[in-house]
Amino acid sequence: MQDISYNKRFEYNWDVPFKVTLGESYFRFLDGLKNKKILGNICPKCNGLHVPARPFCDKCLVEITKWYETSGIVTIESFSVTYVKFLGLPDPPHITGIVRAENAVTSFLHQIGGIPYDEPKELDEKTKIGMKLKPVWAEKRIGDIQDILYFTPVDA
Amino acid sequence: MDRKVAVVGVGNTSYTSAKRETRERTEVSADCIKAGFDFVGKGLSMDDVDSIFYASVDAFEGVQRPDRSMDCLGQSLNKATFFVHTGGTAGGSAFKEAYHSVKSGLCDIVIALGASTTSATVEAQQILNSASPPLIEKPFGAGAIHMAGYYLMRYKADYNITAEDFAMVAAKSHKHAVNNPYAHIRKGFTVEEILASPMVCSPIHLYEICPVSAGATCVIMASEEKAKELSDTPVWIKAIDSISNTFLAGYRPFTSFYKLEILAKRVYEKAGIKNPLEDIDYAELFNPFAGFELLEYEALGFCDKGDAPKLVRDGITDYGGKLPCTLSGGTLCTNSGISASMSRHAETVLQLMGKVEGGRQVKNAKTGIAHSWGGNMGQFHTLCVLSV
Numbered sequence: 426m427q428d429i430s431y432n433k434r435f436e437y438n439w440d441v442p443f444k445v446t447l448g449e450s451y452f453r454f455l456d457g458l459k460n461k462k463i464l465g466n467i468c469p470k471c472n473g474l475h476v477p478a479r480p481f482c483d484k485c486l487v488e489i490t491k492w493y494e495t496s497g498i499v500t501i502e503s504f505s506v507t508y509v510k511f512l513g514l515p516d517p518p519h520i521t522g523i524v525r526a527e528n529a530v531t532s533f534l535h536q537i538g539g540i541p542y543d544e545p546k547e548l549d550e551k552t553k554i555g556m557k558l559k560p561v562w563a564e565k566r567i568g569d570i571q572d573i574l575y576f577t578p579v580d581a
Numbered sequence: 582m583d584r585k586v587a588v589v590g591v592g593n594t595s596y597t598s599a600k601r602e603t604r605e606r607t608e609v610s611a612d613c614i615k616a617g618f619d620f621v622g623k624g625l626s627m628d629d630v631d632s633i634f635y636a637s638v639d640a641f642e643g644v645q646r647p648d649r650s651m652d653c654l655g656q657s658l659n660k661a662t663f664f665v666h667t668g669g670t671a672g673g674s675a676f677k678e679a680y681h682s683v684k685s686g687l688c689d690i691v692i693a694l695g696a697s698t699t700s701a702t703v704e705a706q707q708i709l710n711s712a713s714p715p716l717i718e719k720p721f722g723a724g725a726i727h728m729a730g731y732y733l734m735r736y737k738a739d740y741n742i743t744a745e746d747f748a749m750v751a752a753k754s755h756k757h758a759v760n761n762p763y764a765h766i767r768k769g770f771t772v773e774e775i776l777a778s779p780m781v782c783s784p785i786h787l788y789e790i791c792p793v794s795a796g797a798t799c800v801i802m803a804s805e806e807k808a809k810e811l812s813d814t815p816v817w818i819k820a821i822d823s824i825s826n827t828f829l830a831g832y833r834p835f836t837s838f839y840k841l842e843i844l845a846k847r848v849y850e851k852a853g854i855k856n857p858l859e860d861i862d863y864a865e866l867f868n869p870f871a872g873f874e875l876l877e878y879e880a881l882g883f884c885d886k887g888d889a890p891k892l893v894r895d896g897i898t899d900y901g902g903k904l905p906c907t908l909s910g911g912t913l914c915t916n917s918g919i920s921a922s923m924s925r926h927a928e929t930v931l932q933l934m935g936k937v938e939g940g941r942q943v944k945n946a947k948t949g950i951a952h953s954w955g956g957n958m959g960q961f962h963t964l965c966v967l968s969v
Contacts, residue, residue, distance in 0.1 A: 432603045483827045503835045505730025506783040512704050514722040531831045534718045549783045554738045
């Protein structure tokens with residue numbers, strides 16, 4: 426048995442607040458969420474719809490100025506069901522996924538919920554790539570990505 | 582300028598669990614560098630070294646610019662030290678920067694050190710989450726394992742990949758880690774044991790996930806002239822490059838490691854590799870989640886899309902196969918943070934030198950590759966071609 430009697434630790438932590446400047450695009454996107462709107466914007470060069478809205482097209486590197494209000498319906502590109510408890514995450518099982526709004530050229534991360542199950546492992550079968558989802562909104566919205574609590578199947 | 586650069590030495594420390602680590606963090610790096618000098622022999626010491634490239638990730642170490650705290654980097658000897666931080670690929674990036682410094686003619690002998698990054702980390706997933714885009718992705722708590730889940734779930738669905746396919750490639754790493762004295766997890770888990778281990782984030786089982794390890798890796802590089810003085814078995818760097826992707830999930834299709842495909846074409850062209858399966862004798866691939874190795878076979882052109890499990894089933898990528906891969910056990914069995922992304926290069930170098938311990942030595946390996954993966958949603962890859 427290895428002697429670990431000298432495996433002493435000095436504990437400290439960082440508790441440092443930050444404030445990130447939103448800029449116009451993220452401000453308008455997050456402000457849209459307050460009004461239950463998922464906004465995207467369209468690159469003037471490649472016509473790619475970006476959701477969430479971006480200050481510039483990451484491919485063409487040009488400013489994006491044309492705004493577009495999506496229907497709010499998204500499609501699952503991929504997902505993962507978390508079955509164990511992680512520090513700071515909801516109790517398992519919970520689902521996070523990559524979703525795409527309409528024909529956007531970008532997808533984004535969010536939570537997926539409202540899928541009924543008896544045994545947690547069923548969630549892997551009941552959640553499907555290509556499934557259409559709609560947003561479930563927080564009652565009190567503050568202009569934050571979490572104003573959408575999660576996305577749920579459109580027929581739920 | 583056609584200046585050749587070789588790796589002449591490799592240093593490893595012992596590896597253990599980050600929670601059981603008893604060495605102070607600078608001790609680990611000091612031991613690692615000493616092991617590198619001992620490997621080369623010939624009286625090589627820090628006095629002979631021009632520059633040191635230290636790779637780590639601040640947040641894991643709990644200190645900004647952790648390189649500053651490493652007195653073993655020759656700070657008292659007036660050495661130039663550089664901190665290289667590209668997240669999970671930092672080991673591969675430091676290797677690349679070290680190479681550039683010699684290739685350019687500015688340095689003759691350099692060290693690239695992959696630090697034991699995670700021994701101070703209390704909760705690794707928490708740190709990984711702090712690397713996510715704060716406005717859009719961070720609130721959902723995704724760590725590396727969730728990101729891996731998105732890639733592997735999509736791969737599973739697109740090509741009917743089975744749980745057994747993932748378990749088989751995991752078992753290959755576990756089997757070989759048993760024979761690697763520098764591996765952390767040496768349990769030799771079988772396919773059955775892997776499939777019976779708990780599902781953590783689907784489709785990934787517990788034994789398909791890397792541990793949080795402690796330990797460090799370094800390589801010593803030299804110009805052609807110095808390499809010939811220092812080593813009878815220099816391993817030459819033929820081509821090396823890296824590639825990046827957007828911070829947000831953005832344009833990623835999650836259907837493949839498509840950025841690695843682009844990178845591989847770029848690097849193979851420089852190295853003159855036309856048929857990877859024929860032209861490469863050994864590959865160390867970055868597999869913190871076992872299924873990654875399958876995606877990497879496909880991105881690296883070893884097989885067509887969806888055919889990677891067949892390479893494993895047919896033993897093509899196992900010991901004795903046509904293209905043995907990751908016989909160290911890989912990142913799956915040892916992941917001390919940034920050290921793990923340099924271990925890929927160190928292991929390939931050892932294979933090409935013919936100096937691998939534990940009965941894993943591939944016969945007549947002349948050309949090898951080393952790969953690393955990291956960043957938000959797999960933002961970066963590095964790829965290096967080495968040869969004797």
